[in-house]
């Protein structure tokens with residue numbers, strides 16, 4: 483098996499070789515196109531084909547050149563447009579055809595993104611690849627919701643976990659999560675929100691611990707519902723939020739009351755704060 487790690491990756495500016503292309507696994511961030519890295523934008527401008535999933539925002543996709551072929555390989559909870567194996571095979575196929583392949587993934591490719599599996603396949607096929615980190619949803623959504631995840635008055639640690647239900651249950655280390663002075667960010671947890679709040683209280687967190695759900699963080703449709711472990715599930719059900727959402731648990735959530743700065747949907751006025 484040849485390993486791609488020993489192969490020099492063609493620089494983005496190099497002329498494309500006929501024989502073998504390369505795959506650029508690029509984090510597209512949480513939604514706001516202004517949060518893309520400079521490297522991501524450079525690679526987007528030179529891509530022959532872009533494979534993107536459902537979390538890549540329309541604003542980011544709009545930055546792809548006209549000539550770039552777009553392939554939607556999106557995955558949603560109940561609707562797997564394309565299985566992971568098929569995506570891996572498509573990346574290999576395009577690269578072997580000599581193309582510069584952009585694999586655009588929401589947030590960061592290595593944070594609940596299965597980026598490792600994709601480059602493992604590329605590595606096994608000897609295909610050169612590069613990984614470009616992106617702003618993961620937890621960081622983007624917290625920043626735009628005015629929730630400083632590790633404000634030192636309230637938190638010493640911050641953990642990211644998945645609330646995705648596997649076989650109908652969320653298998654998390656509840657005692658490790660329910661620690662004082664710790665912020666918890668739950669990805670893919672909307673459906674399990676009532677259970678998550680209940681379990682954290684059962685394992686020792688006070689019922690009045692601050693908690694929030696951020697819908698569509700960093701985008702014009704961002705909405706934030708706040709409450710406590712006791713009140714949040716009912717508030718969220720009433721607000722009828724839609725995925726993608728993140729749950730943030732910890733007393734840092736209370737800071738939003740004074741630190742909320744982002745005015746979603748007001749392009750000319752990104753801040754709601756008077757200067």
Ligand SMILES: C[S@@+](CC[C@H](N)C(=O)[O-])C[C@H]1O[C@@H](n2cnc3c(N)ncnc32)[C@H](O)[C@@H]1O
Pocket residue numbers: 512513537587588589590591592593594595617618619620623668669670671696697698699700725726727728
């Ligand atoms: C499969 S994970 C991918 C995470 C991604 N790789 C990242 O680093 O952000 C998908 C989950 O990320 C969260 N997510 C992604 N974008 C989001 C956004 N703009 N606002 C809130 N949550 C988001 C949601 O919990 C969603 O269900």
